[in-house]
Amino acid sequence: MLAAKQELIVRELEEGTGAVIAVAIDNGGLRSGMKIWFDDLDQQHGPVAEIRPHGLKAHRVNLAFGNFSGAVIRQIRQASAEDRQLAMALVASIDQAVGLSIEAQALDDWTVNDGSFRMTATKRHNVRPDSDEAVSETCREVIVPMMAAMAELIGYDVVEEDAICDESAFEGAIKPSLVNRRERNPRNRLLCIRLHGETCAACGLEPRRRYGDNAGGIIEVHHLEPLASIANPRPYDPATDLLPLCPSCHRAAHTRRPVPWEVEDIRRMLEEHGG
Incomplete structure (x- = not known):
């Protein structure tokens, strides 16, 4: 169960994004999942990633914005050209086999314009999706670049x-x-x-x-x-x-x-x- 992987997920994402991460179990679907967000933004005020088991040996990952993310989205719109380029490169680094898609936008030219932004990916494994190996791999290969891209656009500074x-x-x-x-x-x-x-x-x-x-x-x-x-x-x-x-x-x-x-x-x- 993903509920037992909270510490693993937080460690993988904090190391990869340079930001403090919060997680919570989500029992809203047929199979329980985990919601992931930046600790200084609650689930309603910023980007939230969701990981769920999908089929026998896969994870489905979604990234969307909370209902009250207007301030963060306005901040993202003001990101520098360099930050946008790095964010796009981070997302482009996700393996094509993952089947990443961004709703109504091309993968090589996307922007966060409003709260309808949505990114979806399916990561397949050779082991059960509730194993440490599978969870770590999905975090490193999919969720980290997604959230790291958002961190870059938001402007998290990682060095004092x-x-x-x-x-x-x-x-x-x-x-x-x-x-x-x-x-x-x-x-x-x-x-x-x-x-x-x-x-x-x-x-x-x-x-x-x-x-x-x-x-x-x-x-x-x-x-x-x-x-x-x-x-x-x-x-x-x-x-x-x-x-x-x-x-x-x-x-x-x-x-x-x-x-x-x-x-x-x-x-x-x-x-x-x-x-």
């Missing part, structure tokens, strides 16, 4: 200013610190891994192979846009502007300030010093 004090000496102004937030944003990490995998683009380290699952998820996201150009911000393309780096290579890239070393430079350093 004082959390980047170790780099404040060269970050300086407020605008350059945005790069740190992008790099540490779990939504960027999610998308970067979906696009490029978990192999360090500089040294080739695959943390999960070396350390196992418990400590293997340490790959970091590197934003390729130089700090020096942040004064003229532009919407970035997640496919070309993000790369995964292991912690060592990521730190090495930022030893040159204010403009980090290129990934090619890190590769050359490793070759020259037998890394």
Whole structure:
């Protein structure tokens, strides 16, 4: 039963979205399901995802807005071009086999215009839908990108200013610190891994192979846009502007300030010093 998976669902979604998540059992249908929303917005005032068993080995996932979501929807309409692009890329990263659809809109060009917005997907498994494996997979592969996209549009900030004090000496102004937030944003990490995998683009380290699952998820996201150009911000393309780096290579890239070393430079350093 999904009722026993609340802790698992919350953990998966908070790690993937960078937002605090609330859940509740929903017994309104033929089979009980789980409703999921952002903790600072109740079920009536923001996006709500719903997961239910579907058939013998599938989950049906729906995402819609509560009846009193007008303020949040107006906020979403004001999202920047960059936030919209990242949100669309997150949704586009969902496997086509899931059968994702957005009511009355195309998957490659959608907007949240009003409370009628609705996103639906069906995730099929090789095991029973009430197993930990199936629930985790549906969360990671479907609900996390859906909710992460909404978090991006709403504008959840996932890093406090004082959390980047170790780099404040060269970050300086407020605008350059945005790069740190992008790099540490779990939504960027999610998308970067979906696009490029978990192999360090500089040294080739695959943390999960070396350390196992418990400590293997340490790959970091590197934003390729130089700090020096942040004064003229532009919407970035997640496919070309993000790369995964292991912690060592990521730190090495930022030893040159204010403009980090290129990934090619890190590769050359490793070759020259037998890394």
